[in-house]
Amino acid sequence: MHSIKELQNKVADIFDNKNYMAEPKGLYEPIQYSLSQGGKRLRPLLALMSCSIFGGDLDKVENPAIGLEIFHNFTLLHDDIMDQAPIRRGVPSVYKKWDTNTAILSGDTMFVLAYDYVTKSDPSFLVDVLRVFNQTAREVCEGQQYDMNYETQEFVGVDDYIEMIRLKTAVLIAAALKIGAITAGAKADDAKNIYDFGINIGLAFQLRDDLLDAFGDQKVFGKPIGNDIVTNKKTYLYIMAYNLANTKQKEALDTAFGFSNNEEKVKSVMTVFNELNIREVTEQKIEDYYEKSLSFLDAISVPKNQKEELYRFAKGLSLRNV
Numbered sequence: 125m126h127s128i129k130e131l132q133n134k135v136a137d138i139f140d141n142k143n144y145m146a147e148p149k150g151l152y153e154p155i156q157y158s159l160s161q162g163g164k165r166l167r168p169l170l171a172l173m174s175c176s177i178f179g180g181d182l183d184k185v186e187n188p189a190i191g192l193e194i195f196h197n198f199t200l201l202h203d204d205i206m207d208q209a210p211i212r213r214g215v216p217s218v219y220k221k222w223d224t225n226t227a228i229l230s231g232d233t234m235f236v237l238a239y240d241y242v243t244k245s246d247p248s249f250l251v252d253v254l255r256v257f258n259q260t261a262r263e264v265c266e267g268q269q270y271d272m273n274y275e276t277q278e279f280v281g282v283d284d285y286i287e288m289i290r291l292k293t294a295v296l297i298a299a300a301l302k303i304g305a306i307t308a309g310a311k312a313d314d315a316k317n318i319y320d321f322g323i324n325i326g327l328a329f330q331l332r333d334d335l336l337d338a339f340g341d342q343k344v345f346g347k348p349i350g351n352d353i354v355t356n357k358k359t360y361l362y363i364m365a366y367n368l369a370n371t372k373q374k375e376a377l378d379t380a381f382g383f384s385n386n387e388e389k390v391k392s393v394m395t396v397f398n399e400l401n402i403r404e405v406t407e408q409k410i411e412d413y414y415e416k417s418l419s420f421l422d423a424i425s426v427p428k429n430q431k432e433e434l435y436r437f438a439k440g441l442s443l444r445n446v
Contacts, residue, residue, distance in 0.1 A: 126182075128433050131172045134182065135165050138190060144237070154218045154230040155237070158197050161213045166441075167192040167296060171304040173437065174318055177430050180308025184246050188253050188303050191241035195257075196296060198234035199264060201227050206272060207355055211348055235261075245307070252306050260299040267292025271357070280358040282367070286327065289360075293333075294326025317423045321438075324417035328410045328442045334359040335406045338397060350390035356381055360409065361402050362393070368400045414442040 126134075144159060146152045168189035175185040203209070204217040205227055211217060219227035245253045270288040274280045301322040305315040337352045338361055352359050366377055373396045383389035397403070417438055421431055 125179075125430050125433070126172075126176045128169075128173070128437060131169055131176065132165075134172060135168050135189075138168070138186060139165065139193070142190075150222075150226065151230055151233060154201075154222055154226055155234055157221070158201060158218055158230075158234070159194065161215060163197075163213055165193060167196050167300040170297060170300040170322070171307075173434060174301040174304025174310075175308045176304075177424075177426055177434065178305055178308035178310040178314070180304070180310075185304050185307040187241045187244040188257070188307065189300070191238040191257070192296070192300050192303070194234050194241065195238035195261065198231045198238060199268070201231035201234065203268065206268070207351070207357075209348075209351055209355075249306050249309075253303050256299050256302055256306070260295050263291045263295045267295075274358045275356050277358075280363055282360070282363055285358065285360055285363055289327060289330040290323060293330040294323045297326035297329065298322030311425070314424050314426070317420045321417050321420035321424075321434075324413045324420065325438050325441055328413035328417065329444075331360055331406055331410045331413070332442060332444060334361055335403065335410070338394065339403055350386070350394070353380075353390045353393045354386045361397060361406055364405050365393075365396055365400050365402050368402075368405075369396060373399065410442055414438065 139159065142159070144152055144156045171185050171189040171192060172182055175182055200212060201218050204212055205219045205224055209217055210220045215221075217227070218230065222230075239257075242253060242257050243250065267288050267290070270284075271292055274285070274288065298319045299322070302315050302319040305318050310318070334352065337359070338350065340349055342349045353362075362377070366374060369377060376392055376396050380389050380392040383392065418435070421434060421438065424431060
C-alpha cells in the first residue's frame with residue numbers, strides 16, 4: 125500500500141517527464157501547453173490509488189491512467205470553447221491563447237492520444253478497461269450536451285441537474301477508480317463498490333466546484349468567479365435558489381438572465397443566493413454525497429487500514445477550496 129504523497133509523486137514523474145511535442149507544431153504545442161499546466165491530476169491519481177489498495181502492480185495501471193488524464197484535458201479544451209471560459213488553471217485557455225479552430229483540432233488529437241494510451245493496457249484486462257473507458261467517454265459527451273441544453277431550457281429540476289453532473293464529471297472519477305481495480309485483479313463486487321464510491325465523491329466534487337464558482341477566491345480557484353452565472357448555467361445553487369425563492373427573488377433571478385453587464389448580473393444573482401443561504405444548502409448536499417460515498421468504501425473487502433488513504437482523500441476532496 126502506497127501513501128497519497130508517494131502516488132502523487134509518481135503521477136508528477138509520469139507527466140512532468142512526458143513530451144507531447146511533434147510536427148506540426150501548431151497542433152501539438154497546445155497539447156503540451158494544456159498537459160503541462162498541472163492541475164489536480166485527480167483521475168490518474170485515483171487510478172493508482174485504487175490499484176494500490178487492491179495490491180496491484182502500479183506499472184500496469186500507468187498507461188490507462190495517462191489516457192484518462194489526457195481524455196479529461198481534451199474535454200476541458202472543448203468545454204472552454206463552449207463555455208467561452210477565458211481562463212483555465214490561472215492561465216489563458218487554449219482557444220484564447222491560440223484560436224477556436226486550433227483548440228478543436230488539438231482537442232480531437234488529445235482524444236486519439238488518450239485512446240492510444242488506454243489500448244496499451246495489459247492484454248489480460250484490456251477488454252474490460254476499454255469497456256469502462258468507452259462507456260465513460262460516451263457518457264461524458266452526453267453530460268456536456270445536457271449541460272448545453274440546460275443553458276436555454278426554462279426549467280431544470282434538481283434530479284435532472286444531478287444526472288447531468290453524474291455524466292459530465294462523476295463517471296470519469298468513478299472510471300479511474302474502477303480501472304485501477306480491474307488492473308489489480310479486484311473482485312467484481314469490489315470493482316463495483318469502488319466505482320459507486322467514485323460516483324458519489326464525484327458528485328460531491330462537482331457540487332464543490334459549483335460552490336467555488338460563486339463563493340470561491342479567484343486567486344486560489346484559478347478561474348473567474350461567477351462564470352457559471354455569466355453563462356446562464358443552471359447549477360445546483362441556481363436551481364435550489366429558484367426552488368426556495370419568493371416571488372420577488374424569482375423575478376430578480378429571471379431578470380438577471382437578460383443582463384448584458386456581467387458584473388451587475390453576478391451581483392444580482394449572488395444577492396439572492398446570500399438571502400436564501402444557498403451556500404449552506406449546497407454544503408449540506410455535498411456532505412450527503414460524501415457520507416454516501418463512505419458507505420461504498422466501507423463495503424470494499426480489503427482491510428480498513430488499506431483504505432485509509434482513500435478515506436482521507438475523499439474528505440479532502442469534499443472540503444477543497446481549489
